[in-house]
Amino acid sequence: MSRIGNNPINVPEGVTLEILPTKVIVKGKFGELKQDYSDVKVKMEDNIITISRDSENKKVKSKHGLYRSLIANMIEGVSKGFTKELELVGVGYRASNQGQKLDLALGFSHNILFDIAPEVKIETISEKGKNPIIKLTSHDKQLVGYVASKIRSFRKPEPYKGKGVKFVGEYIRRKAGKSA
8 A cells, every 4th residue: 555656736827737648747947857756647627637547566656656756846836836045054165156146155265156957947045144045946856955955065064063065954063073
């Protein structure tokens, strides 16, 4: 029994869904997303999508919940969008953007220039006395997560002082330093 796969998906107003034999296309006010699927059946009745499977094979059962989650994320993305916020913690850490080019000063000898995918909107917020924040917004949840993790990988938070690039609200487990 798949708890996630059996849940129906409600389609909000303004979202159009096209179900092909091996592909789902979702269009909304923020954009269009496509997803291939296999081994499951996708049906839409009265703005409610149900996903079913024929086999009790382990591979098919795992795909049941996977495709339900992917389609639900696509519908939420084109109707509401997804946002990730990263915080730069450290003295002299700065972030600025010119269009889709992100310029990061993370304590290395040179600044890091990072090109952001055109589907992701980027905004840098720098207030005096507060850590700089990078805000990423897109309709594609996977792409936003990938870009955010790539930016975080440039300088991961370290456990002694907590310096680095971290997600807003992320808890950094701290270690004690040397004992005198």
